[in-house]
Amino acid sequence: MDEEVQIILDSTKESMDASISHLEKELVKIRAGKASPMMLSTVMVEYYGSQTPLSQVSNINTPDARTISVQPWEKNLLSEIESAIMNANLGFNPMNNGDMVIINVPPLTEERRIQLVKQAKTEAEDAKVGVRSARQDANKELKALDISEDLLSNAEVDVQELTDKYIKKIDSILTVKEAEIMKV
Template sequence: MINDIKAEASERMEKTLEALGHNFNKIRTGRAHPSLLDGLRLDYYGADTPLNQVANINVEDARTLTVSAWDKSMVPAIEKAILKSDLGLNPATAGEVIRIPMPMLTEETRKGYIRQARQEAEAARVSVRNARRDAMAMLKDLQKEKEIGEDDERRGQDDVQKVTDGFIARIEKMLEEKEADLMEI
């Protein structure tokens, strides 16, 4: 019973870390990475479709992405979607291939991205703490219903706290790596 609660809390915390990693991938660094365009959606014959479902996204070199549309008539729509995005990218179309050069990050934009990364990390910490709070509440309820003793409740709370501390440390490590990546010139 206690192990189930701990496992459920751990699973929720793991999902939080996955979401944080996904959010960190959306924060642009100086290097080209296909995941930068993951959140981009465009109108594909009346359906709101992710870019990676209508085109191949590749890294040409360290500072350039290439987008090759499967349907050649979609090239202008893809270019327009990239321009409209809040990523600050300027695509250059050469026939059927769209090249997206990554502009150099200024000190000001780097600090802005670090601030955004810190906000994402704080949101992840809050989510982990919410999972801990819910697990602690379940343990208290079990103890109130006399399904477990006080000692078991205390032991369970200590275990949940240890799991929480581990996940918070992983969030800090991810944030540290992202900040180092952003400050790299």
């Protein structure tokens, strides 16, 4: 196969991989019933004048399935961490016991589970759009090349096979996440 065609296929695969990894990062943020330190991954704390991820100024643990504990490395950060968690709009009500911030993760209602599944489906659809966009870009680049009709049609078939493979991967990731969210 032509070297230029292979380069286009490789860059398309990289774009599609990026869509998958973005989807996985977004799905981690959607909580599925049990407490996880990743639920606080978006929380930023004011630390010596700069916004710093919560995980870089404290230890975040889950002592049980319904509790997250945040142990700051410096005691004076307790109120800062507490307000940062509240301001992050995660739906948590943190409590400060003087040593650490404790967050009780409420169980999900059926209605909330359905909302989270819809959110997960939206993220999956966004990932599919990214994959299809990569396919479209690849096909444009292939048509711009000075290659034979046979080579062009074979390359377009390869791009479509890649697209189908990644769409299936997205669907399977979504199915796993849906089951995780709906499990009581």
